[in-house]
Structures are given as structure tokens and as C-alpha cells.
Amino acid sequence: MQRYILSKKNSITVISAILIVFAFFGRFGLNDMVIFTWSLIIASVLGVAPIAIQAYQALKVKVVSIDVLVTIAVIGAFLIQNYEESAIVTFLFLFGAYLEQRTLNKTRSAIKGLTDMAPETALKRVANGEFEEVDVDDVDEGDVLLVKTGAKVPVDGTVLSGEGHINEASITGESVPVSKCVGSQVYAGTILENGTIQIEAERVGEDTTFGRIIELVEEAQDSKSDTERFIDRFSKYYTPAVLLLGFIVWLFTKNVELAITILVLGCPGALVIGVPVSNVAGIGNGARNGVLLKGSEVINDFSKVDTIVFDKTGTLTVGNPEVAEKEYYSDVTEEVLEYLASVERESDHPLAKAVVNYIGKTNLHTVEETEVVKGEGVIAKVNGHRIAVGNVALMERENVELNEKARKDIVRFEQNGNSLVLTAVDSELKVLMGIRDQIRPSVKEDLQRIKNLGVKNLAVLSGDNQGTVDLVARELGLTEAHGHMLPEHKSAYIEKLQKQGQIVAFVGDGVNDSPSLALANIGIAMGSGTDVAIETSDVVLMNSDFSRLPHALGLTKATARNMKQNIIIAVGVVLILLASLLFSEWMNMTIGMLVHEASILVVILNGMRLLRYRLRGKYTKLVKSENEEVVKAA
Amino acid sequence: MQKAVIQLETLACPSCMQKIENAVKGLNGVNQDSVKVLFNASKVKLNFNAEDIAITDIENAIENLGYEVKGSKVRSA
Numbered sequence: 001m002q003r004y005i006l007s008k009k010n011s012i013t014v015i016s017a018i019l020i021v022f023a024f025f026g027r028f029g030l031n032d033m034v035i036f037t038w039s040l041i042i043a044s045v046l047g048v049a050p051i052a053i054q055a056y057q058a059l060k061v062k063v064v065s066i067d068v069l070v071t072i073a074v075i076g077a078f079l080i081q082n083y084e085e086s087a088i089v090t091f092l093f094l095f096g097a098y099l100e101q102r103t104l105n106k107t108r109s110a111i112k113g114l115t116d117m118a119p120e121t122a123l124k125r126v127a128n129g130e131f132e133e134v135d136v137d138d139v140d141e142g143d144v145l146l147v148k149t150g151a152k153v154p155v156d157g158t159v160l161s162g163e164g165h166i167n168e169a170s171i172t173g174e175s176v177p178v179s180k181c182v183g184s185q186v187y188a189g190t191i192l193e194n195g196t197i198q199i200e201a202e203r204v205g206e207d208t209t210f211g212r213i214i215e216l217v218e219e220a221q222d223s224k225s226d227t228e229r230f231i232d233r234f235s236k237y238y239t240p241a242v243l244l245l246g247f248i249v250w251l252f253t254k255n256v257e258l259a260i261t262i263l264v265l266g267c268p269g270a271l272v273i274g275v276p277v278s279n280v281a282g283i284g285n286g287a288r289n290g291v292l293l294k295g296s297e298v299i300n301d302f303s304k305v306d307t308i309v310f311d312k313t314g315t316l317t318v319g320n321p322e323v324a325e326k327e328y329y330s331d332v333t334e335e336v337l338e339y340l341a342s343v344e345r346e347s348d349h350p351l352a353k354a355v356v357n358y359i360g361k362t363n364l365h366t367v368e369e370t371e372v373v374k375g376e377g378v379i380a381k382v383n384g385h386r387i388a389v390g391n392v393a394l395m396e397r398e399n400v401e402l403n404e405k406a407r408k409d410i411v412r413f414e415q416n417g418n419s420l421v422l423t424a425v426d427s428e429l430k431v432l433m434g435i436r437d438q439i440r441p442s443v444k445e446d447l448q449r450i451k452n453l454g455v456k457n458l459a460v461l462s463g464d465n466q467g468t469v470d471l472v473a474r475e476l477g478l479t480e481a482h483g484h485m486l487p488e489h490k491s492a493y494i495e496k497l498q499k500q501g502q503i504v505a506f507v508g509d510g511v512n513d514s515p516s517l518a519l520a521n522i523g524i525a526m527g528s529g530t531d532v533a534i535e536t537s538d539v540v541l542m543n544s545d546f547s548r549l550p551h552a553l554g555l556t557k558a559t560a561r562n563m564k565q566n567i568i569i570a571v572g573v574v575l576i577l578l579a580s581l582l583f584s585e586w587m588n589m590t591i592g593m594l595v596h597e598a599s600i601l602v603v604i605l606n607g608m609r610l611l612r613y614r615l616r617g618k619y620t621k622l623v624k625s626e627n628e629e630v631v632k633a634a
Numbered sequence: 635m636q637k638a639v640i641q642l643e644t645l646a647c648p649s650c651m652q653k654i655e656n657a658v659k660g661l662n663g664v665n666q667d668s669v670k671v672l673f674n675a676s677k678v679k680l681n682f683n684a685e686d687i688a689i690t691d692i693e694n695a696i697e698n699l700g701y702e703v704k705g706s707k708v709r710s711a
Contacts, residue, residue: 057657221675276674
């Protein structure tokens with residue numbers, strides 16, 4: 001019976017609305033007070049039933065809930081024969097709850113969109129070699145699964161046969177399909193856009209990358225900050241306190257009307273719901289934009305950050321040395337480049353790889369008599385020519401003449417932060433290449449946005465030499481640059497800043513910087529959803545996309561602001577309601593309930609704004625900052 | 635010890651959380667410290683002892699409070 005009434009809550013709300021309208025029609029249209037009174041009585045009894053049941057169940061588990069306050073208030077109004085108030089208040093309460101549920105669903109929609117991407121079924125190979133559709137929970141590690149065009153990959157695994165293109169947006173936020181062939185890693189929750197593949201399951205269910213992301217986001221949206229925990233504790237005692245206050249007022253004034261009005265006005269609805277709503281909408285926006293925020297504590301801290309410390313390699317730079325500049329001397333034929341590629345192909349030195357990548361596909365020749373000169377380069381014989389590839393020291397060893405222009409070029413390349421690779425054919429200088437780790441595209445603009453958002457210090461730490469680090473810092477307009485840093489130096493540096501009272505965020509690739517990620521107030525991992533990154537950091541930028549960082553910062557600031565606004569709205573409404581009860585004539589239970597429900601909707605709608613948040617023009621404008629100059633390390 | 639995740643209908647009022655939490659914690663066989671009600675995800679996570687209580691009993695206790703249970707997943711912890 002109880003369950004039946006509760007399940008019909010929405011119908012009850014509608015019926016009670018009709019009865020109330022009918023009552024007023026009876027009174028003012030037909031001038032019939034009997035219809036008026038009885039309609040309202042029926043509406044009250046009907047309306048209060050589900051609320052009273054909820055109140056009773058709450059009391060059974062020793063919770064004084066809002067339902068308890070409202071039920072007592074309605075019964076009180078009923079007893080003093082104020083049927084108008086009892087009917088309208090129950091209706092408003094039920095209707096408000098309905099609207100709350102609807103709007104709350106909206107604020108949660110972003111995260112729900114993510115969890116709905118979870119795969120549900122899989123085609124699993126069974127004993128006779130056929131594939132059979134099974135629930136994704138019934139897939140174990142080692143099972144062989146078939147994925148057809150348009151289907152979701154059900155687990156993390158490796159491709160055994162077939163090929164195709166997979167949209168990995170659910171994991172990386174990047175919607176350009178990635179080509180997969182035998183041996184490629186595939187991830188649960190990604191979509192096979194074309195082709196057919198068979199995969200072997202390696203990680204299933206909650207252990208998949210996607211499963212972990214979902215779990216993380218779900219936990220994050222419900223994790224609580226200190227403020228929230230305080231509000232929770234507060235509301236635990238607040239509701240009984242309101243009940244007590246109402247009782248005391250009744251005891252002293254014998255005014256039932258006043259006492260029950262206090263019960264309604266004192267409802268804490270907007271206060272308890274305001275912060276969680278901002279939180280879920282903010283985290284939802286992040287999840288949709290490739291930023292994983294681990295909870296409201298992270299949002300609060302990140303929004304107040306003074307200093308952001310960056311790791312250089314792999315964070316500000318691509319982490320992949322590339323040929324940035326080149327000069328050719330005398331006539332360089334295709335053959336010279338072919339010789340160079342042939343020699344460099346045999347080396348696994350990072351610079352050699354950069355050279356090979358730069359030249360690309362070309363004719364390769366047999367390389368003989370290869371001789372590696374440690375710290376200088378390689379000498380080898382190709383097609384009878386003596387090829388020397390290496391730095392200036394190697395050229396001198398080989399008696400290669402460096403003319404005026406070449407010397408100038410070398411100085412210029414070095415100033416630009418390049419490592420040099422010179423190529424001589426038969427002791428004649430042919431090619432000079434400058435190789436450096438490229439700065440990620442648009443990092444400069446992103447850093448400017450971060451400055452515009454009010455972060456005072458931007459520092460770069462790196463294991464590279466000071467010159468290279470200074471150069472990066474100067475180019476990007478960072479405020480501090482420190483080279484020769486080992487991981488433990490980095491965490492010590494962060495500790496030093498924290499001792500000075502700064503709130504520090506550290507941005508790293510999440511693999512070799514875990515101590516710094518853990519130590520910083522906010523650890524931000526540039527990870528493609530790697531395990532370590534997800535575990536140790538507070539914020540994960542999916543797909544290693546640096547441009548998400550300004551969005552993440554702006555979003556946390558907006559979310560923190562939104563939470564404060566909601567607290568102010570909630571507390572303000574209760575104070576104003578109570579004050580007007582004391583100082584004005586017009587306040588009654590109905591208006592109280594109306595304002596109260598309205599304030600709940602206002603905080604939910606306010607929270608919903610965060611779903612649409614993105615960085616606006618004033619932050620994206622690239623204003624020249626005053627502190628462009630680089631402070632050199634002491 | 636079994637680990638259960640129970641999916642509920644959308645929770646709208648935070649005081650629902652307290653109710654559900656207290657009710658589930660009060661059940662015999664449920665590990666009190668493990669009970670977690672996720673408001674936004676509208677989920678209850680808990681550990682329980684399968685010898686003392688069945689998952690259907692826990693679901694019933696929640697439904698009796700007036701919150702529809704949409705489904706639950708149980709794994710051994």
C-alpha cells in the first residue's frame with residue numbers, strides 16, 4: 001500500500017492540482033463554499049499521504065527529514081481548519097520535488113552521457129568456434145570477441161585478426177578515428193567505425209580504462225569538500241532544530257499558524273542541494289571536454305591556484321626531437337640525403353631518429369665500415385664515399401673545412417636551442433641540421449589564457465640544460481625556468497613554494513613525475529588515460545591535450561563561484577523568509593513554500609549554467625603580459 | 635563478503651541519502667563502514683555477507699523507503 005501510494009506520486013500531484021483549481025472555481029465561480037472546502041480537504045489528504053509515508057520511514061531510521069517538517073505543518077494547518085494552506089502547500093511540495101528531479105537529471109546529463117557509452121553486450125567465441133552474443137559481465141580475460149562495424153569494443157584487449165578504424169573519443173576525447181591492425185591495443189567503450197576485428201580480452205569490466213574513468217567520475221561527482229561535509233553535519237541538526245523552534249513558539253504563543261509557518265520556512269532544501277548541483281554540473285562539463293576533475297575539493301583548490309609548475313619534456317614540448325632548421329652547402333643532391341638516411345637508420349640515437357623521420361622514405365644504400373665515435377657521431381662508407389655524420393668535433397676530427405657562412409649558421413642554430421647534426425661527404429660539408437624538441441602548437445596562447453585567468457607564476461622545470469630551458473621559458477613567457485632538475489629536485493622545489501604559502505599545481509606526463517604530482521596541491525597529468533596518471537593525479541587532461549588546461553582552470557573557477565552563489569542564495573532565502581515572518585504581515589505558509597521551492601529551482605538552474613561553460617572572449621584575448629622576462633635560476 | 639552496487643531511480647533530495655544510508659546500515663549482515671550512497675550517481679555501494687542477508691532483502695529495504703531499485707550488481711569482494 002505504501003509503495004503503491006509512493007509510486008503514484010506524480011498522479012497524486014496532478015489530481016491535487018485539479019482539485020485545487022476546482023475548489024477555487026467552486027468558490028469564486030459558483031459561490032459554493034461546500035465544494036471549495038471539500039475539494040481542498042480531499043486534495044490535502046491525498047497530497048499529504050506520500051509525504052507522510054516518507055516522513056514515517058525517515059523517522060523509523062532516525063532521520064528528521066524535510067518530509068517530517070512538512071507533514072507536521074500540513075497536519076497542523078488541517079487541524080486549525082486552514083484547508084486552503086494545507087492543500088496548496090502539499091501540492092507545491094510535491095510539484096517542487098517533481099521539478100527538482102527533472103532539472104537535476106539535466107545537471108547530471110553530461111556524466112550520464114558518459115556512462116551510457118559503456119558497452120553492454122559482446123560477441124564471444126564459444127566452444128564450436130561460433131560467436132554468441134553475451135552480456136559484457138560474462139566476458140573474462142582471455143576470451144576471443146568479435147567486433148563488427150558500428151559496434152562498441154566491449155573490453156580492453158589486443159587485435160587478433162582483421163583491421164579497421166576506431167573512434168576513441170570516449171577515452172581520449174579525440175574524435176578522429178584511429179587505424180587498428182593485428183597487434184593494436186583497443187579500448188572498451190570505443191566504437192569501430194569500419195572494418196571487422198577479432199580481439200582477445202585483456203581487461204574487463206571495471207578494470208578497463210573506460211571502466212576506471214567512469215568509476216572515477218562517478219566517485220568525483222559525489223565526493224565532498226569540507227564545506228559540504230559541514231553543511232551535511234549542519235543539516236542533520238538543523239532540521240530537528242527547526243522542529244524544536246516551531247514547538248517552542250507554539251508552547252509560548254499558542255499560535256499554531258505561526259508555529260507551522262516556521263516549520264515550512266525553515267526547510268533547508270536549497271542549502272543541501274546547492275553545492276552538489278554545482279559540483280556535478282562542473283565535473284560533467286569537464287568530462288565532456290576531456291578534463292577529469294577528481295571531486296569538489298580539487299575544484300576548490302584548483303580555482304585558487306597561484307603557481308603552475310610545468311614539466312618541460314612531453315608537457316610544454318612534444319617530447320619528440322625533430323629537425324627544426326637546416327642549411328645545405330654546395331650542391332646537395334638527392335644522393336647525399338640518401339647516404340645520410342642510410343647511415344642514420346642504423347643508429348638508435350634520438351637525433352638520428354629525428355633525421356631519419358625528417359628525410360622520410362628514400363632509396364637506401366648498403367652501409368659499410370661503420371665506426372661510432374663516442375660523443376661525436378658516426379663515420380661510414382656508402383657507395384665508396386666516406387660519410388661523416390655528427391657534431392662540430394667530429395667535423396674537426398675529419399678535417400672538414402667550415403666556411404664563414406657555416407660558422408655563422410652554427411652559432412645561430414645553437415642560439416635557437418638546437419642540437420647540431422653536420423653531414424660531410426668525402427670531407428666536404430654538405431648539410432647542417434638543427435634538431436630540437438618542438439614546443440607543442442598553441443601552448444603559448446594557452447599559457448596566456450592561464451595568466452589572464454589570474455595565475456601569477458608559471459614555472460618550467462626540466463632535466464635539460466639551463467640554456468634550453470631558458471629558451472623555452474623566454475619563448476613562452478614563463479616567469480621562472482630551472483634546468484638540471486631530477487625528479488626529487490622537482491618535488492623539493494614544489495615543497496619550497498608551498499612553504500611560502502603558495503597553492504601550487506604541477507603539470508606533468510604522469511609517468512616519471514609521480515612524486516611531484518602527488519605533492520603539489522593539484523597534480524595535473526597529461527595522460528591518454530594511463531593508469532598511473534589516473535591514480536596519482538587530481539586532474540587528468542585526456543589525450544595529453546594541453547589546450548584543455550585553460551578550460552579546466554576556468555571551469556574550476558566558475559564552479560567554485562557557482563557553489564558560493566548557491567550557498568548565498570540558499571542562506572539568503574531562509575534569512576529573508578524568517579525575517580519577513582517577524583517583520584511583515586504578508587508572510588504565510590503558502591508563500592513560504594512557494595519561495596522555498598523556487599529557491600531550490602534557482603540553485604539547480606544556476607548550477608546548470610556550468611554545463612554550457614566555456615572560456616569566453618576576455619580570457620582568450622592574447623594580451624601581452626608585463627612579466628614576460630625570464631627570471632634566471634640562481 | 636560480497637560487494638554490491640545498487641542502482642536507484644534518480645535521487646532528488648539529499649535527505650534521501652541519509653534515510654537510505656541509515657536504513658541499509660541497520661540491516662544485519664551489511665558491513666556498516668562500506669555503505670556509501672552516491673547522491674548524483676543515484677547508487678548505493680556496500681559490502682555484505684551473503685550468509686546473513688540476500689541482495690533481494692537489501693533491495694526490499696530500500697524499496698520500502700519509497701525508492702525504486704533499478705537493478706544491482708553483485709561481485710565477490
